Amino acid sequence: MTHNLEVFFRPKSIAVVGASKDSRKIGHAALKNILISDYECSLYPVNLKEKEILGLKCFKKVSDIPGKVDLVLISVPAPFVADVLRDCVKKKVKNTIIITSGFSEVGKNDMEEELKQIIDKADMNVLGPNVMGYKNASIGLDASFVYGNPKKGNVALISQSGALGIGMIYLANNEYMGVSKIIGVGNKLDLDDDDLIDYFAQDPDTKVIGLYIEGVKHGRDFMNSIYACNKPILVVKAGKSSAGARAASSHTGSMAGSDKIYEAAIKQAGGIRCRDVVELFDMAKALTGQPPARGNRIGIVTNGGGLGILLTDACEENGLTIPKLSPKTYKKIDKIIPDLVRPNNPVDIVADAGFFRYEAATSALLEDPNIDGVIVASVHGGYARPAEFTGAIIKMIRERKLHEEYKKPILATWVGGREYEDLVIDLKSAGVPIYPSSWRTARSMMALYQEGQRIKKEGKKEAEKKN
Ligand code: COA
Numbered sequence: 001m002t003h004n005l006e007v008f009f010r011p012k013s014i015a016v017v018g019a020s021k022d023s024r025k026i027g028h029a030a031l032k033n034i035l036i037s038d039y040e041c042s043l044y045p046v047n048l049k050e051k052e053i054l055g056l057k058c059f060k061k062v063s064d065i066p067g068k069v070d071l072v073l074i075s076v077p078a079p080f081v082a083d084v085l086r087d088c089v090k091k092k093v094k095n096t097i098i099i100t101s102g103f104s105e106v107g108k109n110d111m112e113e114e115l116k117q118i119i120d121k122a123d124m125n126v127l128g129p130n131v132m133g134y135k136n137a138s139i140g141l142d143a144s145f146v147y148g149n150p151k152k153g154n155v156a157l158i159s160q161s162g163a164l165g166i167g168m169i170y171l172a173n174n175e176y177m178g179v180s181k182i183i184g185v186g187n188k189l190d191l192d193d194d195d196l197i198d199y200f201a202q203d204p205d206t207k208v209i210g211l212y213i214e215g216v217k218h219g220r221d222f223m224n225s226i227y228a229c230n231k232p233i234l235v236v237k238a239g240k241s242s243a244g245a246r247a248a249s250s251h252t253g254s255m256a257g258s259d260k261i262y263e264a265a266i267k268q269a270g271g272i273r274c275r276d277v278v279e280l281f282d283m284a285k286a287l288t289g290q291p292p293a294r295g296n297r298i299g300i301v302t303n304g305g306g307l308g309i310l311l312t313d314a315c316e317e318n319g320l321t322i323p324k325l326s327p328k329t330y331k332k333i334d335k336i337i338p339d340l341v342r343p344n345n346p347v348d349i350v351a352d353a354g355f356f357r358y359e360a361a362t363s364a365l366l367e368d369p370n371i372d373g374v375i376v377a378s379v380h381g382g383y384a385r386p387a388e389f390t391g392a393i394i395k396m397i398r399e400r401k402l403h404e405e406y407k408k409p410i411l412a413t414w415v416g417g418r419e420y421e422d423l424v425i426d427l428k429s430a431g432v433p434i435y436p437s438s439w440r441t442a443r444s445m446m447a448l449y450q451e452g453q454r455i456k457k458e459g460k461k462e463a464e465k466k467n
Helices: 026-035 078-090 108-120 162-174 194-204 219-228 242-252 259-269 277-289 303-318 327-336 353-366 386-399 403-406 419-430 438-466
Strands: 011-017 041-048 069-076 095-098 125-127 135-138 139-145 152-159 179-184 208-213 233-235 272-274 298-302 372-380 410-415
Touching: 011 026, 026 041, 026 139, 069 259, 078 108, 125 139, 139 233, 152 162, 152 194, 152 277, 162 179, 162 208, 162 277, 179 194, 194 208, 194 219, 208 277, 219 259, 233 259, 233 277, 259 272, 272 277, 272 438, 277 438, 298 303, 298 353, 303 372, 303 410, 327 353, 353 372, 353 386, 353 403, 372 386, 372 438, 386 410, 386 419, 386 438, 410 419, 410 438
Parallel strands: 011 041, 011 069, 069 095, 095 125, 152 179, 152 208, 208 233, 233 272, 298 372, 372 410
Antiparallel strands: 135 139, 135 179
């Protein structure tokens, strides 16, 4: 069965109410973004006095447009939004986006209530108010008023903050991470996080779902949607501190609620809580590029003892363990490393390690049935060989696809400067999860472990259903 948001995300005809010839206005930017999208659809500017905008014929009202209108973007001042919405109902429009701000987030609850009453009586999906719109990178449609185009990929992003949502697009591009869709949800008068999670759960272009939320209006629905979703869900929940909660209230009119309750609810439903958007991207990169970890036993390969200890601490702090090597693996590692060190986990392959030691030690750990995932680390200890480290990673992940062969994740980390960064760009653009911090690496491995646990539970749920 087709999901009821399918037309919302793939409209064949779009109208922009409040479209303007004035290039400084939001209605102009929204119309232009759709017009220049690499996506075919009918496009109608709606303006009370203009005959034509950007070469397109103008209409005074949505109901004046001939034929079907699949989606309407509304960018007129708040006092006029209700009338425009009524006109959309008259035209039997099924999907609208209210870009306009100035409702509950500034205490204008009556005006928002008026919109709610119209929506409740109509058979219509409404996004907003107070939103940027969305960008559907999967099909090339930009139905937002903001600039910035995400690289096409398979992470769907839902942001309660428009500006942060846009920042996330640039951050994703910088990290070479592809996005399927990004959508702002603003005041969530109608379409809510749970509706979008349900949609992305069945969206073939989406593998991982990431959310930035300030508050949830329907806690039970939110939890149910996360629980029912068979894809990893990463949640940044802002407003943890009392000052942060106050800021959330004036930003999107959200009640941030008790953080402990959110923490427990997200975990119980099977979501993964992230500290901030950088962590969300770190985890998304791991989840889209690597298999989940079936257990929490991690092997570490490093050319620096200190970095190995930092990784061990970070892993242990995040619910992972660094087990001792099995006798078989001990013997294999003993043949790979110089005599001045003894085999251990973390496996110290010594500062001057080249391509071979990285690859051979990683393979030995992957072969060990007591290891569920491997972290490969390099530190520039003066005579390290950064190109051999990154070369080994590329070979193991891109060419030999060891993570697929062993069904175990491989993550990488480094400590150093430009000499690594320049090389790391190649890895990032090839989709390899590599991080400039032991903590970030451990947190991403933790996300892979939690995903492994979620899949196990999913299997149990399925089995219970069958019995
Ligand atoms: N039907 C058709 N056109 C209408 C209209 C209506 N009912 N009411 C107004 N218009 C036209 C105006 O005449 C104007 O066109 P013009 O430039 O040709 O005169 C255009 O629509 C826009 O109206 P205007 O009064 O100029 O408003 P604006 O563009 O300055 O501001 C908003 C409108 C919606 C952008 C503004 O109220 C707002 O909410 N800004 C914040 C949006 C935001 O940040 N959202 C959240 C992002 S995360």
